[in-house]
Amino acid sequence: MEDREIITPDRIWKPSEALSPRVRRLREEYFSPEKRPYFRNEVMPFTTGTPWDEVFSPINWGVVPEMYPFMEAYRESLKVLARRVDLPDGFWEKSLVLRRALFFREVCRRYLPVRILEGELVVGGHFNTALSKCHNRKEARAWRRAVRKWWRKAQEINQLGLGNAGAIPGHIIPDYPRVLREGFSGIYRDLQQRMERAGDEEKRQFYQALMVCCEAARDLAHRYAEEAGRLAKEEADPVRAEELKEISRICRKVPWEPAETFHEAVQSLWFTHMLVMAAESYPGAGLSHGRFDQYMYPYYRGDLEEGRLDRERAKEILRCFWIKHNYAYDYQSRVLTNQGINSGFGQLMTLGGTGPLGEDASNELTWLILEVIEEMNMLEPKPNVRLHAGTPEELLRRVAGMIARAQGSPFLLNFDENAIRGLAWQGLPRERLWDYAPVGCLENTLQGDDRSGTVDVNVNLAKAVELTFFSGRDQLTGKKIGPNTPPVEKIATWDEFRDAFRAQLLAVLDRVIEVSDAADAIRSRFEPTPYLSAIVGGCAEKARDVTAGGPRFNYITVEGIAFATAADSLTAVKKLVYEEGRVRMADLKKALEDNFEGHESLRLTLVHKAPKYGNDDDYADEVAAWLHRLWTTDVIRRVSPATGRRYRSGYLSWNYWIAYAPSTAATPDGRRRGTFLSNAICPVDGAARNGPTAVTLSVGKLGLETAPNGASHTISFSPSMLRDAEHVEKLMAFLRAYGEKGGTALQVNVIDAETLKEAQRRPEEYRNLLVRVTGYNAYFVMLGKEIQDEIIARESHGL
């Protein structure tokens, strides 16, 4: 009994009425960039002032094809706008990494604006930067040459629809707990000892660079301490004056010294976190907190026991902390809507999960944070709940209840057993796996010492289908871009067809990974980030920068795009051409060539007469599993020569399922050129007709451990399916079963197409409507029309 009831605006998840006036004001202030000319966290470029200086790094944006046309403009205009920084004496005699550190420290000490917003309890606002690469003339020339070469290839693979690759900042969980525990002063002392022991000058300068960055964090915090002190003196309201004095005291202390109270820990964490974004000149994307409820718990507990803090005050501090993260989006506050870019970040925060013995690790703070999430209704930080066999029933009920009420998935749900199986397959040490956490959208890594380069490489798997049909020739440009496999109409058996497909797919991987190798080489040689190196485990021990293989664990992740489109295409060929002989290969080739024009009957046959992935149909799922294994087990054999980082795979596909739709020819699943490709690990839109359990089993059958990054899976439920406690119980059981039989990560949308259409008609009333796009949430009414329509189409199919 389908009951399609529109969710009225009053039932949309929105910020709690109970929020304090302080938080309501801060929240509103964030959402009104036009009303705060006094504070916009927009990109501030800083230069050394040399004529050859660069402040923008195209390789950092290599996976954002919609920026490609503007890449030169960004690079040039930021250079023109850049403020010149007075360089310390002897600057140019230092090594590149030390120059970068000194420059960063100067910016923190004298140039980053310091502003405390009215009422906020956690401070630190301006962090969007475009920092000089600090190259000397020779380095600049070499960098330019290498970037130019990379850029040519990057554009080429993107235009051909093969994919994209870059060296992407963020997407890491730094060792924040260490900063809380030891303070930057502790890290500084450790580095000092290492420096004293180091033999060669290069290493000494490396350690010195990291130490300089520790000082930078201290010095910026002290400027906030000054500012808070100044404001306290001017403040008429005695309560606020006390708060400002306390803020001043805290900023004087952390992040340099170890944090001792909850408020200190939150402030220390925020400074440390925002400075990563400043140091990498990359706002927010994927820079993640890891298991926040675990490492913050001792501070919370301690304060409660000492009577320094009550629950409500802790929440108030957290709410202020929450708003801060959203300022990462300010760099586009004047652009607003675009192809989902306005929300494609993910400062992921992990809750729940297991302890070292597999026991449940959730605590009071977990529950407190869930309240904050529910009350705030904001994009960032993006919460993630780790579920496992031992997740307590009450916690699961709380999480499922929030999902049922919140339309767009309020959480990324991670399934520990499945995620951990992948990380073990990848070869990470087993004794560390219980403590993993995802970054960005859903990419699983270890905490504190693992840079897995998630989203650095994105490969369009469906493109290999096109190349198989045309012996390596791209249909749009006529260019020969793949190996010379036999003319498809001459391929007599399914096995030979598979061989041809394999050859084409591996060539696509070669081509895209070559672009990644080049980006990785450029970054590791020319773009050190010593601040981040200071707080990522392994860099100090190896005396290597985080960009150059310094972290204890180094990988680059290849994300597969259009998986289901490719799988369904292969299935259709196997079934209809080779098994049933219902379709002749020559006719199919001609139909693809003609984009199905004049071949509608054949197109419909492909759509309706071949099984489709996502229906728990063993025939289709077996082909899909073959495809999955084929490319993921090839990827793990590859290594980036410059840094020795090994490649691994995952399924994310951000918005590429739209971007590469026009550059992927018609496919044998009946899709025309331009129709969107499939998203992440999800079935093709409309192809899955057997409901959420069937699609779960299909995903589970793939053997996802060979994609250790994890696989983005979105399922939608209509609101009526979760209308009351009884149905929420069914969702809980569904999630338990998903952990047993499904994939690594799930997002649940509770929405129907009618509500979304209503939101399109009356956007002002649906401002708070969050929907899950792929690995990330977005305010629906802020998305571009094209993506809106795509989401509506997806919900219309009920999956």
Place this chain on the structure above:
Amino acid sequence: MAFEGSRGESSPGEDSVQGIVFNVQRYSTEDGPGIRTTVFLKGCPMSCPWCHNPEGMDPRPELVWYEARCVGVRECLRVCPREALTLTPEGMVIARDRCDACGACVEACPAAALEVIGRKVSAILLAEEAARDETFFRRSGGGVTLSGGEPALQAAFCLALMEILAKKRIPVALDTCGGVAWSKLEPLARRADLVLYDLKVMDEAKHREYTGVSLSLVLDNAVRIAELGVPMWVRTPVIPGYTEDVENIRAVARFIRENLPTVERFDLLAFNNTCRDKYRRLDRIFPLAGQGLLERTKMEALVEAARQEGVESVCWSGAVAGK
């Protein structure tokens, strides 16, 4: 009238009993506890004017045509061995007296514009299909629900199905209208872990008029099932102009309280009118096509009335008018 499960000729034995099933719905959340897979069996002894599964009435497979999908390639007309199809400007005309639902047209249509509702399937294959969500059943306390149509009209098939599922330790619920001979119903009821039992109108004359079946048979069967000690959920469709009046609901509730001690809950199912297209496709007339939805307040009042009669667990579900 009753359509018995027939034995397949090629593979004799209990497991090869064949049945006619028109849908296997997974993640079914409205037909019993937990997450379920509901098997819809074709054929029903009743003919309620409000029936929202009209494709379950006739025991034989039936051909339907989906206008929106048809692209007019006319392959169907060409392959039909009985010349039962005519494509007119008003749409496809299916000569139901000639069509034997052989499926040749379905196979030939590239656009999936034709479908045979009701497929013949062996108990062993169907049990396999119905058991695929085993993990979800186990996690949720769910299982398989046999519904329809009226499952008891295919008693042998259902019994075979239940036996296989029992071996797999999958709980089975029987969703019955109760309007069949006790001899058919009894073995199924005995095997069921739960019986979903429809009580529609508590007036003999009206019951006969609306459903074509005697109320006393339905009530007798209900009492016998309760005497077997099988847990029951009673369900009453609340239909404007037929079953909606408060006295009827009170009467059902009283009957439950006085005669059916194994009833665990009483569900009131609000009328829905989303089945109009299904009737049209089957060339049947939906007598309630123009009928609007009920008000939420009405459903809440009926729930309250049923509680006043002493039934503790009363729920309502379904579509209602307004927000």
